[in-house]
Amino acid sequence: MSKSLCFFSNTGGDCSHEEKYECLYDLRYDEIDKRCFPGSKSVIEILLLRADLFYQPKMNLRQIFICNGHKQQLLEEFWSSERRKCNVCMTCFGKSSANSATRNINTSQAITIYEHFKLKHSYGTLICNRCRSDLGPFINNEKQELHEARFKWILDIKISDDESDNESSDAGSNFIPSQSSIGSDQSDIKKQQCMALNKFLELCNIRKQVRVTKSYTNLTEQSKRNFLSTTRIMIKSIVGFVALNDTNIVINELFNIDDNKSNIILDDKFLSVMAGIAETYNNATEWSIRRQILSIVASKISYKLIQGFIPGLTLYRFTAARLHAAQFGTGAVVERTSTTIQKFEPEQINHFVDFIISPHICSDMPFGERILKLPNGSELYVPETIRNVIPTRIIQQYYQYCDEMFSGFKTLNSSSLYKILSICKASTRKSFQGLNYFAADGSEPFDCLIEIIQDIYIDRDKKKHLIDNLKRGKQYIKSDFKVHVAKLSTIADHCTTAQTTN
Structure with missing residues (x-):
């Protein structure tokens, strides 16, 4: 393809190697986030403003093309934030550093920047509040009015596809009116119809404008979707006006x-x-x-x-x-069968229950009863039991017990064990009548040893180390030692047979 095929080839960048070109006529209905392009109403207007063509007269869009590279370059979006810097501070006003950008440059500011400061492609880029106020005295309202008058043809193309194929794309060409007065009258009638429909939509609080096309099949996919969306809104608004309460039925x-x-x-x-x-x-x-x-x-x-x-x-x-x-079937009643998901085996539950009701963990009380309610509604009275340790300590001992005695057994996780302990309710030992003296006598030697260590003159760290070991030993005798005791064991202190023979 020739180098001059892209209309925007003079805006910078070599597009001679580009293979994909689009006709501006096909971009009439393309949508873009206009928050980054203040005041613009179409993609064609954005492309011309970004290319600094502020006074471009009417063109035959069917003969104007743009390459893919320039389209991406000119439609680049600049979002303002504290991290984004002003594009005008250093280039136009010679400041040493740029301030944080707050807004995008609008049309009048872009015209002023281009004509007074010779900065190209500024429309849509970022600007700070200080530069916006500094640009105020330079803005020429007559230039803005001239721009709006020259760009009025873009609004006409936005709402109508009536373009003369004989229009010249040259910027300096003069418009030659049609020789047929009938064609001119039809064009005026069509414009009046568009204005009337637009006025109707405006009265219906709809911010859409009428779109007219000579060939729907030649539109791009995006243009077809936009065209159909606008047409649906128009039809629904008209039917809603003539049949207020039965709009959907009338459309159907x-x-x-x-x-x-x-x-x-x-x-x-x-x-x-x-x-x-x-x-x-x-x-x-x-x-x-x-x-x-x-x-x-x-x-x-x-x-x-x-x-x-x-x-x-x-x-x-x-x-x-x-x-x-x-x-x-029509209106058929479907009975759904409930399925139960079993997350654990009964053997796992029985194994843990046997552990928590063992004498190492629980002790029967001589008085008190608990009521167990079965699924069938019946009630069972069982003796009150009391646990010697808290639930966390029970679970820790259970895991240690399974690791030493049943290495291949798959235990439940801790959350399931806590759930079982909450369901199998039992009291926690606070005071055992008749056993307090026995417990006190058993712990008295540890207290005596702690007092002896505190009275002797040794290093503070060593003294703390010895006292901590005594406390851990005392806790071990009260809890874990019971789990380790067995009838036959290779450790003498854990073997009941060896201890009784001695």
């Missing part, structure tokens, strides 16, 4: 949305049946029942039509009702 009959196989007559019988279906649907409390009711009519009428009787019905629920009718 107007465009024959229903399938050809379903010939539905909106008579009194149909309306009464649908009113009953809607009332039953709204009175149902569960979604499964609502789905069964909705499946009666979902496969026979359209989603748009049923929305007129059941406002707020989502497309997902309508589709689910149709699927229910296809799988199980």
